[in-house]
Amino acid sequence: MTDKTEEAGWATAKTLAEALPYIQKYDRETVVIKYGGHAMGEDEVAKKFAADTVLLKLMGVHPVVVHGGGPQISAMLDRAGVKSTFVDGLRVTDQATMEVAEMVLSGAINKEIANWITLAGREADVRGVGLSGKDARLITVTKARRTRKDPDSHIEQVVDLGFVGEPHHIEPELIQALIHSEKDYIPVVAPIGVSEAGQTYNINADTVAGALAGSLKAKRMLLLTDVAGVKDANGDLIRQMTVAEAFELIRTGVATGGMIPKLETAIAAVDAGVEAVVILDGRRPHAMLVELFTEHGAGTMVKP
Numbered sequence: 129m130t131d132k133t134e135e136a137g138w139a140t141a142k143t144l145a146e147a148l149p150y151i152q153k154y155d156r157e158t159v160v161i162k163y164g165g166h167a168m169g170e171d172e173v174a175k176k177f178a179a180d181t182v183l184l185k186l187m188g189v190h191p192v193v194v195h196g197g198g199p200q201i202s203a204m205l206d207r208a209g210v211k212s213t214f215v216d217g218l219r220v221t222d223q224a225t226m227e228v229a230e231m232v233l234s235g236a237i238n239k240e241i242a243n244w245i246t247l248a249g250r251e252a253d254v255r256g257v258g259l260s261g262k263d264a265r266l267i268t269v270t271k272a273r274r275t276r277k278d279p280d281s282h283i284e285q286v287v288d289l290g291f292v293g294e295p296h297h298i299e300p301e302l303i304q305a306l307i308h309s310e311k312d313y314i315p316v317v318a319p320i321g322v323s324e325a326g327q328t329y330n331i332n333a334d335t336v337a338g339a340l341a342g343s344l345k346a347k348r349m350l351l352l353t354d355v356a357g358v359k360d361a362n363g364d365l366i367r368q369m370t371v372a373e374a375f376e377l378i379r380t381g382v383a384t385g386g387m388i389p390k391l392e393t394a395i396a397a398v399d400a401g402v403e404a405v406v407i408l409d410g411r412r413p414h415a416m417l418v419e420l421f422t423e424h425g426a427g428t429m430v431k432p
Contacts, residue, residue: 147421154420155188157347158307160402162337163241163410164196164353176413177352178244182254184416185314190307193245193256193316194340196333197229197237204232218274221290221330229330230320234260238318245314254312261295261321262328264302267336269293269321269329293321293329295336298343338393342400349397350419351390352410357428358387368429371395394430404431 163177184191198219205212205228213220221229238258245256261267272292275284306313317340319333334351341349358366358374361382369377374391377383383391387407394405408415408427419426 146423150421150423151187154347156190158190158192158341158344159184159420160192160194160337160341160344160346160349161416162194162196162334162349162351164198164333173411173413174241174244175248177410178241178248178256180414180416181245181314182249182252184420185249185254185312186252187421189420191314192303192307192340192344192346193241193314194319194333194337195233195237195241195316196319197233200237201225201229201232204228215274215276215287215289218287218289218292220288221292223291226291226328226330230260230328233318233330234258234262234320238316242314242316245316249312249314252312254314256314256316257306258316258318259302260318261331261336265299265322266302266317267295267321267331267339268297268299269323269331270296271323271329291327291329293323293331295321295331295339298339300340300343303340303344332389334390334393335396338397338400338402338405341397341402341405345401346397347403348420349394349402349405350416351394351405351407352415353386353390353407354409354411355387355407356409357407357426358383358391366428367425368431371398371430371432374430391430398430398432404429406430 181191208228210224210228242256242258270293272289272294274287274289276287277284303315306315319331319336321329321331323329337349356365360366374395378388378391390407397405406419406427406429408419415426418424
């Protein structure tokens with residue numbers, strides 16, 4: 129054994145020892161992970177994500193994965209010849225679009241992520257279980273309502289987004305049964321729900337993750353995206369902020385674009401009982417482990 133190899137072994141042991149307080153902190157606690165953005169687009173990144181999720185389970189954490197799939201839906205719609213209409217950046221989901229969205233989200237993406245987890249965990253028999261909000265009445269939705277100002281009259285008008293829903297009621301018993309089973313299951317949830325009448329609706333994945341995390345009283349919610357976190361007015365990464373400070377970033381326009389709904393999701397999740405939400409870059413290898421098991425953390429934490 130070379131000196132360099134031996135030193136590497138000692139460094140690994142030191143890292144594990146330093147992680148002990150954090151491992152104990154999250155022992156048997158639920159962590160909801162929103163997996164999306166470009167973090168989903170590459171097989172090697174997906175494999176590393178699956179391996180890290182299995183490691184969380186083996187370290188005593190109860191991970192629950194919620195995934196998106198907007199780019200994949202767009203690609204499949206193009207292949208199917210279905211044209212999309214957007215209103216203020218939001219896709220109008222008609223019946224044809226809804227059928228494609230469900231096929232992509234509940235089918236291809238959901239089962240692929242569950243399979244990556246099962247493959248990564250096969251030596252320890254950790255298994256991914258693919259679900260959607262339609263299973264066991266997990267997510268009941270109401271039709272999403274949006275308004276916008278008419279550019280000429282400046283009067284607020286209701287926008288019909290079609291089959292786009294908002295979580296109205298979560299029944300987490302199925303998720304709880306899986307994560308507390310004697311077997312090591314990791315639920316993987318597609319952002320599809322149903323109305324009281326049984327109609328299928330597409331739901332924003334960040335919103336699903338927040339609603340599910342609140343219902344499960346998760347210790348943490350991790351929003352894996354393709355940016356390092358939330359930036360301040362000078363472009364510097366904010367390590368921690370309160371809900372009030374998050375509101376202020378939105379109000380003053382410092383937070384823009386896709387960061388606004390992420391902060392709104394974080395605020396709603398904290399208000400629903402999640403201890404803290406972290407927005408972090410899912411493209412970086414082992415970002416979840418750095419956040420949960422080191423003193424440095426990763427990304428931006430939003431807390432009460």
